[in-house]
Amino acid sequence: MQTRVNERIRIREVRLIDDEGTQVGVIPTFEALQMARDRGLDLVEVAPNAMPPVCRLMDYGKFRYEQSRKERESRKNQHVVELKEVRIRPKIDEHDLSTKGRQAAKFLDGGDKVKLTVLFRGREMAHPDIGRGLLDQLSDQLRPHGSIEQPPRMEGRTMTMFMNPLKPKQAPAGAQRPDATSGAERNETGGQAEVENA
Numbered sequence: 001m002q003t004r005v006n007e008r009i010r011i012r013e014v015r016l017i018d019d020e021g022t023q024v025g026v027i028p029t030f031e032a033l034q035m036a037r038d039r040g041l042d043l044v045e046v047a048p049n050a051m052p053p054v055c056r057l058m059d060y061g062k063f064r065y066e067q068s069r070k071e072r073e074s075r076k077n078q079h080v081v082e083l084k085e086v087r088i089r090p091k092i093d094e095h096d097l098s099t100k101g102r103q104a105a106k107f108l109d110g111g112d113k114v115k116l117t118v119l120f121r122g123r124e125m126a127h128p129d130i131g132r133g134l135l136d137q138l139s140d141q142l143r144p145h146g147s148i149e150q151p152p153r154m155e156g157r158t159m160t161m162f163m164n165p166l167k168p169k170q171a172p173a174g175a176q177r178p179d180a181t182s183g184a185e186r187n188e189t190g191g192q193a194e195v196e197n198a
Helices: 029-038 060-076 094-109 122-126 128-142 179-186
Strands: 013-017 023-028 042-047 054-058 083-088 113-119 146-155 158-165 192-196
Touching: 013 029, 013 042, 023 029, 029 042, 029 054, 042 060, 054 060, 083 094, 094 113, 094 128, 094 146, 094 158, 113 128, 128 146, 128 158
Parallel strands: 013 054, 083 113, 083 192
Antiparallel strands: 013 023, 042 054, 113 158, 146 158
8 A cells, every 4th residue: 555645645634743753643634734844844644544544744755765775685685495497307317317416406405495307208108107216216315405395296297396495595694605506597597497408
């Protein structure tokens, strides 16, 4: 809901708090507006649902600037957990599978969730057990780095499993995370990092 300021406050009376935080009391809105103009301030509705609504005298432009600065600061210290995806095929070589596992471990250590996907084509669809075996193998390899959020599940031509990191994503202390960040950036595609074997 948009904050009402000055002439947008169309109610007859308001409960006023002045710029020093002192309760002035219930006064007609036009008087409150005049007080705001005399002091070079704005009349801002801070509690619209109260009866009568509570308004405050303040520099609204400065207030909005401070609010947006606080929001920027809190966003800076807050890290969104991203979903990274690692894709494999049922006929993947053992060495390639362990490489995929290392890539997924890097994502988990970086504090991101990982979606492990087995892609089936043609007759491979008849052997979902192979995909399940590969995902079980990966989950064993990743046990020191993450925990299973959702066990292997078949969805159309893909089998997926989700893993959560063991430790939450840390806020950067002035420096970027070492190679987990750069790995994520290298593999990002529209919010998801995809690692796919040929």
